[in-house]
Amino acid sequence: MSSRARTIFFLISAAGLAAVFAWGFRDAPPLGDYRGPYGNVVTQVAVYERHATDVVNAINYDYRGFDTLGEEFIFFASVLGVLLLFRPQKEKENEGKNDSKEQEHLEEELPVSDTLRVSMQLMVVIMIVFGVYIAAHGQLTPGGGFQGGVILASAPLVVYLSGNAETFERIVSSPLIKLAESGGAAGYAIVGAAALFFGAHFLTNIIPLGMTGDLFSSGTIAVISALVGLEVTGGFVLLMKTYLQEIIVAHGGKK
């Protein structure tokens, strides 16, 4: 099919899709006229039932926990897929480029100015504290594992951006990163399965709920949120490592 014919075919189909969409939404309530019963019910009961003041996370890690487990494994599988696609290929690397060239590239880094280094260190400290804070307070205020994990994973990126590639390499090559990624994913499933030993359903909130508003409250919600934080941190750091290594290899090959 030529690209022109395809565009015409698309425009016709898109018009059809738009028509079906409009027909499907003809009886939808106007903006702001909320009619769904579930949202109203869950906002009434979540604080009493789960002792979590952030209802979004109470849904995420408890009411809808099984679904989030699935999302977790989409995340996990995507990270694995990237690692698999960019796995080191021995034969190819021996052909054109060798390790010394990569090394050369790393050594060519410009000397880091003191200002940059000091502000980078300050920034990294702030990011780690803020990331842990966000991940740990998910059950109380907006935040949780997903958001905190992304903030934590950005900290090594700041190290890299400030020109300190060697320190970045040392951080991201740590086995702890892989442990966080896989341990977080496995931990979620284990917390869910632990409920089975108490004769409850999978992912039932079995840990004592504590005082509403306390840091250690809401039972498994806080635990799962922390585990998700670990996994997201590990996953994103692994992604950044893989991509940046790919860039360095491509760079070394071109020279």
Added chain:
Amino acid sequence: MLNYLTYIVAAWIFLWGLYGIVTSKNLVHQVVCAAVLQTSTYVLLLGIGFKVGGTAPIFADIPVGTSVVDPLVQALMLTDIVVEATVMALLLSMVVKSNEVAGTVDPEELRVLTG
């Protein structure tokens, strides 16, 4: 009309994303179009969950029973934003590999299946 603007905007973003995917001449561009397409679901879900006078569903400093927007749709989106970023990373890594194997990022030229 204005009351239904969310649905229209969602459909609008969806169709433009789809248009981009269909007519794209570059796989990286195509991946970005897929991301644009996906953001239409955020607009749609947030629009459905919105309530006039509703505030954020966080009861840390407001009493239970206050009118809040639907937390369900927000929970759906929250996980999706992070997961989408990694799925994008996976798609882009496929683009890199495709470029290595076929030497092109133009989907038009990727016609022959090679092992």
